[in-house]
Amino acid sequence: MTAKGPTRDTPVRTVRTPDERRDEILTATRQLFAERGIAKTTISDIAARVGITRGLVYHYFEDKDTLVDAILDAYVDEFVESVQEWDASRVEGDIEGALTRCIELFRRQLRPTDPLRAGLQRAENAAVYHQFVDRAVEAVVDCFSRTTVEAYALRHDIAIQHVRETFSVLVYGLIALVRAHPETEDRVLIGIVRQTLALGPPPSDPTA
Known part of the structure; x- marks a missing residue:
């Protein structure tokens, strides 16, 4: 059986370098802090804005204080x-x-x-x-x-x-x-x- 490649409906994962991903997370964090305030912004909010998992945010930043x-x-x-x-x-x-x-x-x-x-x-x-x-x-x-x-x-x-x-x-x-x-x-x-x-x-x- 021949393996099928990605179809038009398959989401394409964008590959980022570590520096690009880190900057992307920081940009999203700034935006959310400005929109919602520092106290009301969660790691989950940041991950959702970037389109990544919470675990990947924690890979780059230990916690919100580090951000x-x-x-x-x-x-x-x-x-x-x-x-x-x-x-x-x-x-x-x-x-x-x-x-x-x-x-x-x-x-x-x-x-x-x-x-x-x-x-x-x-x-x-x-x-x-x-x-x-x-x-x-x-x-x-x-x-x-x-x-x-x-x-x-x-x-x-x-x-x-x-x-x-x-x-x-x-x-x-x-x-x-x-x-x-x-x-x-x-x-x-x-x-x-x-x-x-x-x-x-x-x-x-x-x-x-």
């Missing part, structure tokens, strides 16, 4: 990449311009750009949002330490002690202030950075 971690990591990576781009575009000696663009960067990164990021700031997601902020601050301060601080130290004396700790406090503070009081003027935020890092007044300040 949340992966999504937060992607947002943190985006934040760090923006800091790296800012650092690469700095003009030597133009501290005021660098500070202005840095504040713009923080505002842009903290502005909800998709439903999920907006949802992270809801009260029921406070714990997840604090995880994101903690990771973002750690990664951003690491980036500043390897790039901006080292470059500045080669040309100037750093007038503050406990550099890493000071940057951590500063970044936490900027995030909290911009989130709670988005109406705060850029000149105020720049002034706070100058005072915290002992950079002195801007050159155009007549009291300088």
